[in-house]
Amino acid sequence: MNDSRQTFSKQWMWISFGVFIVTELVLGALVGGLVVGKFMSLSLRFMLQGLLNLLAYLIGGFIIGLISPGIRIYEPAAGAFLSVLVMLVLTLFTPFSFIHFSLTKVLIGGGIAFFLALTGAKIGERMAGNKVG
Template structure:
């Protein structure tokens, strides 16, 4: 496979959508088992955060499997973009504890970037595109 193919914005936006879809599916599966049960707000927040993080790895993995050629940077960039968009939405919330910050974008985006990159590499390996 050609590892020097150009960066694809199309696959970056496809990745962005897949991250949202994978989080909805994961949330639906896990939510089925926890909705209506007692749990502390802290545990619920932790589960939501873990599902969010797992969705970046799984989304990257899916892109690694289905994309033509080797696409590992597109899902990573899409993950960073999804964190940035999510944090931009905090500009429209009335809560003071949910505020936009460049530090949050860099740290959260960096974590999402790494998870999606790792998932994409694993997907490409399984697809036989990387060694």
């Protein structure tokens, strides 16, 4: 068992950021293959997209917990918060009035993503044989 606590790694935070994007793309391709061309309401499509987004944070955190050296649980959590922040900053460039930036969205969405990635990373670290709290 490895119980080596390490200092926060910005590199692993950015790696996590990328893993979340790739994970969501893979999940989207898998689920998209099942639902493309099928009838579904706009609301159901929006809900599926949101669930895939949330699942990507959990699975991405798990992947980082599993493959990272030592114990890395805060890096994927910070990377998840950062990815929500980046996504919401990009809304500044959209012409749609219903998609807008707000600090409340950053804090709530970022907090949810942080928690999911943290949980996934802890599970991944445990699967890797590391002792985490």
